[in-house]
Amino acid sequence: MSKKQPDLPLPAHPDVDSMLSRKFGREVANYFAGSPLNRLGFLRSDHVFLSRALRHPSTSFMLCKDLQPLVQSAENKKLAYVGYEDVKPVIGEDPYALGEKEMHEQYNSEKTVPQMIFLGIDERVKDGLDYQGKNRYIGAPYFAVDVTPRGSVKEACEKLIGKVEQGDVQFGKGRLMELEASDAAIYAEARQLLDWNARNPFCAQCGQPTMSVNGGFKRACPSTDLARKAAAPMSTTAAAPANPSERPPCATRTGVSNLSFPRTDPTVIMAVVNHAGDKILLGRQRRWPPYWYSTLAGFAEPAESIEEAVRREVYEEAGIFVGRVVIHSTQPWPYPANLMIGAVGQAVPEGETIDLGNDPELDDAKWFDFAEVRDALRVGTSGLGDAAGPEYKEGGLRLPPSTAIANQLITSVVNGFASVEAKM
Structure with missing residues (x-):
């Protein structure tokens, strides 16, 4: 059966009038x-x-x-x-x-x-x-x-x-x-x-066990370990060390501290519209339910801007060439440590032909008319393992639920975000 999706969080200070809110609209949370x-x-x-x-x-x-x-x-x-x-x-x-x-x-x-x-x-x-x-x-x-x-x-x-x-x-x-x-x-x-x-019980520099500090937001490599005192000496004739609990030197304890901090992996997820502004590009993986499509996504690589990551991922997965890219909103995704950076991109006129031959990640990709997508947003959204809504008819387009940033990107685009007539 279909599941009722929870309400989304309210954006920060939704009732405060500002220059930015008038120009770009209310923040998406x-x-x-x-x-x-x-x-x-x-x-x-x-x-x-x-x-x-x-x-x-x-x-x-x-x-x-x-x-x-x-x-x-x-x-x-x-x-x-x-x-x-x-x-x-x-x-x-x-x-x-x-x-x-x-x-x-x-x-x-x-x-x-x-x-x-x-x-x-x-x-x-x-x-x-x-x-x-x-x-x-x-x-x-x-x-x-x-x-x-x-x-x-x-x-x-x-x-x-x-x-x-x-x-x-x-x-x-x-x-x-x-x-x-x-x-x-x-x-x-x-x-x-x-x-x-x-996932980080050992020091990346010296391999010794680390300890949690700063309320769980850092890990440190201590210079001593009381567990070492209990270790048997290497030789009965060897001189005992001055401090048997002392650990080998580690670069994390000298100079500028190199404590271990939590990592967040930036991931781009993008709604791509065609040059005419009346279709949206959606793709599907083989493991997804029939007729279930979503926006494209992928990890940002080192020394790459978010805009470049969007263009690279869309080209690699679907063969589409993207021009202008704008940031829409972001979503923490704790599975395990992603920050989904939602963007909207627009294909260049000569780069709208879909080609899945570069990267085998997608099973299919299509350009969908906005009208079909709006109908799917009304009756066909669900989690991957859940049934669509009661009005859904088999064979119709299915989309991610409102709790997914993909849904928010799709909704925004088909409701005018990428239109020159859109009022922010």
């Missing part, structure tokens, strides 16, 4: 964007703040198992949260009791430390944490905790999972594209950071 949280990135190294935020009564903890969050029910697509007392057996009394320098000195690579991410505070909660730093910050803190059972906390994680999975409250499955918009944005931040930390 895509699904997975529009978080209600102030991330307060400059406080991630402030362990006094993090320690207080951790234990405040207003604090919410999002639990993730295998990167899937705890949700309230299949019908009520909202995240489910727990409190500090629930997660304390897993994370310990206070992971931020020590300063970052002391954490480095007491680092032990053999000790399982559950990954935790400080997501930010919800400033709409006026009775939340009240913290005075360089400025005053008031709001309800949010953290994400990886409770995938492993290592020395396996039993504690299993107990917590058994406790929270009651009735309809379960860990989600799939891509959870039905979460309400604000929850989807919070989950996107949590998932991308948890995934990045899990």
Whole structure:
């Protein structure tokens, strides 16, 4: 059956009149964007703040198992949260009791430390944490905790999972594209950071284990590791090192710090119109359902502008030559770490012949009349694994759901974005 798509997030300051909004129209906010949280990135190294935020009564903890969050029910697509007392057996009394320098000195690579991410505070909660730093910050803190059972906390994680999975409250499955918009944005931040930390347990320079710092937004290579003290000496006659826990030198600890930061992969996704401005180019992959088409997309390459990436990808996949390119909107895509950069491009008059011979990625590509696309937007949108709407007739064009930036690009183009008569 077809699924009802959640409302999209509201754009920032939609009611504020400005020169830019009058000229370019209202900003488009895509699904997975529009978080209600102030991330307060400059406080991630402030362990006094993090320690207080951790234990405040207003604090919410999002639990993730295998990167899937705890949700309230299949019908009520909202995240489910727990409190500090629930997660304390897993994370310990206070992971931020020590300063970052002391954490480095007491680092032990053999000790399982559950990954935790400080997501930010919800400033709409006026009775939340009240913290005075360089400025005053008031709001309800949010953290994400990886409770995938492993290592020395396996039993504690299993107990917590058994406790929270009651009735309809379960860990989600799939891509959870039905979460309400604000929850989807919070989950996107949590998932991308948890995934990045899990993928980067070792230093890229020296190969030694790394540790999570700055509220989960950086990884560092400590100069010492208490696990090394327990290692057997290479020789009974060899002199003991002055500091048996000291690790080999690493370039990340000298000169300009080369800490490991989360990566985001820029990906272009584009609605391409023909030179006459009355058709849109859509393609399909072989694995997609019959009649299901979407906009073209691909990764931006090193030393390439977004506009160049759009032209290259469209030429490689469909043989179309694109002229002018404009940026439409962007969408975080936490599977695992993409930023979808939505663009609209227009083919040059002599470059509109489709040729799929360069790159085998697409099974088909076509120019579609705007009228056919408008009808498909009304009756034929759905997720890849879902049925189309009740008015859809077999054989008609099918398109991505409103939660996908592809849908927003297509909708914008066929409703006048690329028309010289369009009113911004």
